[in-house]
Amino acid sequence: MAYQTSLQSQTMELLVAYRQKPSVQLRNRLVRLNMGLVRKVAHRLTHQCAEPYEDLEQCGFLGLITAIERFDPSQGYAFSSFAVPYIRGEILHFLRDRANTVRIPRRWQQLSRDAAKARQALTMELGRQPNDQEIADALSLSMQEWRSVKLATTNRVPLSLNARVSSGHSQSDSAMTLGDTLMDVHSQILQANQEDRIELQQALNQLEDRTRIMIESVFFQQLSRQEVAKRIGVSSVTVTRNMKKGIDKLIDLLQQQQPNALQTEH
Template identity: 50%
Template structure:
């Protein structure tokens, strides 16, 4: 049965990941690339429909992301490897497209669902007296959770973030996104673009409540008071989540440089 085969494959991948963690063998790593190549094919196929790059080029770039994921995966943290690897694969492809100046299109369906989600989210927040989860929003929109997450990612990446966006954290005065970058001595425009990309990817890794606040501040340029009103929470809570989010972003981006 397919389920049995899938479980067997996951078990095999897990065992080989253990072996790679001990040996760091290039041969073992290449074996993991072959076993997980389906993840790359899926992402390459998706992005091929969003740009004019060739499928083969996207596959090659996606494989670089997969290799990075394999090298950075830690079994002790208990994450599913596929869930860990997909952001690396997707991120590598997006980075490649941005470096080439490729304009990524947001499908009309995604735009429509994003607009619909605003009203749905407001209704669910009133119903549950809290922000809805991804699965709750997806169910209300009658789409899968995975598709909703792809819509959110496309929306986040629709425009580059400015490294000069000011952030008031309520306790330590103000900071800006550029201060999150571990190395402050960037001088080339290409590296500045990379920082913007890394910040966007780091935002996606945050838990829903924290990310929602940061997206309101960074992407929608709302004040903390406006964010509080928009989300139905206190200004103090917004301030705490901004501070928590900044700390998490520094940790995520710092870990990515290890």
């Protein structure tokens, strides 16, 4: 919470200044200050695709810059909540473009066309839809290769968000679309906030007890530094000094957590 409050305060000050007088220097400072948003979104999406994390991160930075350009501090929104959809949207746009460039081996493309003809001929001959084994035999393919061809061709076709989702258990399932199953932006933000709280608590637990108590008293319990100093039995100057060191330590710990998670996955 202390780290987030400090980050939000610095970000908002720079956003107000950028809104009044845009400059590359201010924009770059805002990007550096909010790199964690990009890394968090890119880290989540890297598990859902085959693209390198670094490519997703670069696209995410483009989304962050767009959010910086469009954010209006007077609206009262938290910048992180405003920026995440832009970051995520830019990465997803990149992934959609990449999906359109996927190439199937030429031989498999020809086999897919031959399979369509074989299926039509077998349907007329058998009076029903042929099964996979019959199509594989007609093409002189092993069952394994035919399934690879079929899977590659199927995966090349993008799914519509209006496509019906059915578990096969009841007709009522067909009322749900693929889009209905996707997490909305509000849910994404709630999930991100929950993960942030967990990471923050883990970092707080690594601080010296007295420093942690000072930070929690001021930022969680909303006590003044003077009240904290009286409660602990030290001067308010000592509280301020210890809190500054503690917040700097928190920033270091939180910045270390993201790279470590990425190294574990890659």
